[in-house]
Amino acid sequence: MAAWLSENGVTREVYLINDQQPGPLIETDEGDELEAHSHCSVLTCWNSLLQRDTPQMDGVPGVTQVSSRLPDCVLTGDNNDMQVLYSVLGQRYSVMIKLDQSPGNYFLRFATYPAGDMEQVLEDQAIISYSGFDNEWQPVLAVSAVASAKMLRTLTVNAPVDTNSAIISFDMVNQFPIAASACKSGATKLKNMIAETDELIVCPGVYDGLSARIALRVGFSALCWNNGICLGQPDLGIAHLHDMKEHAEMIANLDPYGPPLIADMDTGYGALRLANSVKSYIRAGVAGFHIEDQVINKRCGHLQGKRVVPAEEFYSRVIAAKSAKDAMHSDIVLIARTDALQIHGYDECIERLKVARKVGANVGLLEGFTSKEMAAQAVKDLAPWPLLLNMVENGTTPVITTNEAKEMGFRIMIFSFASIAPAYVAIQSTLERLKAEGVVGTPKDVTPLKLFDMCGLQELMAIDIEAGGSSFVNGV
Template identity: 50%
Template sequence: MATNGTYTHLPLPAPTRFRQLLAEQDIVVAPGVYDGFSARIALEVGFDCLYMTGAGTCASKLGQPDLGFASLNDMREHAETLANLDPAIPLIADADTGYGGPNMVARTVQQYHRSGVAALHVEDQIQTKRCGHLGGKHVVPVDVFVSRISAAVAARKKIGSDMVVIARTDALQTDGFDDAVVRLKAAVDAGADVAFLEGVRDEDEAREVCRLLSPTPVLLNMVENGATPSWTPEEARALGFKLIIFPFAALAPAYEAIRSTYAGIKKTGRTGIDPKFTPKKLFTIVGLEEATSIDEAAGGSLYGKV
């Protein structure tokens, strides 16, 4: 891109950058973010990939449990906010069941692409889905699952996107390990880039699914205190996983901290907030310096006094 005789190198598109991370890193680590503030904190810490949790979106945006309340519009709008805080950092986003038949799955891919999402996962639960670590789940027949993945891959190709399609199965709890692997293999044959076995229960299952799906990268959903044992990224890598997400990494500590502070107000009338956390500190976390530099570059001066 030429500007006044000079050339600036634009960053890689987020999907391409994500594919690069998968190819170059031993394991890609993506903390769960549930709103703009938690995403900004993850960026401040220095993560090079983020994960938009569906449970977190339901909880933070709607104040509802992860039982299929969130629509495509809810999820896409949320994903667009998170993906564009720093477009150079890839965002993996939950896309639930794709929100309908093949045409709706294709529409989901198109809208996530336009919103800047680098990767999305589509699952095989029925439309009235629930969190993968709750009981009572039901999955669709394997041919319906494959049609969802096929529609996602076809839509990606049609729009010329490099978006990564992740196939998630929840069949481990409903139909057993062997059936779940059959589903993932069928999804990979349909064009899925990454396999996602929800609710892995032990090291044997973890190693075996990674072995059976190789060379396809396999994702580990590290939900603490859920169906899966607690593994570090290094432990997950040793088991064969290529990607690990931590959906509750922001939600759980946020609940504890916020509830404690609110309880303090109710009991003593004081928040107990650290004096170092000033309004300017908050705004610095969420982009004050960038906003100031844009204003100054355009000839403004008001932000320089904040």
């Protein structure tokens, strides 16, 4: 998300639409659907304009997140040239816009205001549009009566705004609903993504708050966290419930109504603790977890020398996890993982996963495929049950692309080392340069402010303004 606070306290934000940067127009055809997503940490009033052939825009890049489709929340202008949205937001609000205009170029822009500032700045006026060039944006129209709101329009991309405003009719009785799914838990969101779509859910592995923030900014629909290496220890089962839950909770709550988080639960941390582990993950906001059949002293699934428990003990782990999930009335996605391939072979893995499915697992994970053919066969042998593919490059599994995984029929694909491996390379290279040359060599565009913006600085500034604070009066 990119946002700026003007001198009068107005926050303006521009987002990626359908994974495209605005810059300044979006190509659309009749019947196209656009997903607009906003995340604000304070109550805001959200106004947006979908307008054909708009004047020059600032084209600020932003973020898009995938979410479940929502009911239409759009009104159409009398001249059919534009559509207007007006709604009050909470933590996250998502709108699906279905175009019924003729094919052409459209731009979706937003103006958001902390609730108190909107009253102060606009005196509770509902809709605002911007005009001007060279980033000198000024409010050119604001109306106080939502029922007779007007929006400015332009006929060509380079033309000045037409002061003959088009009238937009609002139904004052039937206000736009805040969709219930806007506040769905990550678990419910992930469950619905699996059940209601046939898309491959691609989850980059994140290992700390910054890597998670970057993944959120890039716009992935889900994340995964499964690396005890964040403790500076090898993945040998050294991290326990407290360590794993603490890190997973931090990551899941960076954006609690955003992309769901899948977390590793290893073996459940002991038979008597397994139910407590599941409940802890649920309370932490984790959307899904995988539990495996290795012995307590487990190791990374892409190392040699693994040992697994008898099949019956694995099934009891799944049953216990399912019971704990049901006791909490949670939609958390239970992923049954088997590491038996290395010891007992492919057929035993399929049998273990079939029974795990029968006793309540929502998704299966066969760890450590040794060929693409084996991966594709597993999907067929367990169809239509959804399978997760753990893609660890340079591990035991050959590189499988997201397109290949989707073609095979996998439903979820996690890249466990997607963040930690390149971070290791970059950090080592940088520190070696510091030791040898006495300089870090940080790129000039990587400033402290840029890093803090990545970590939610603008949201915190908005909270301060909404609360009447003055911490950022002189900027940052």
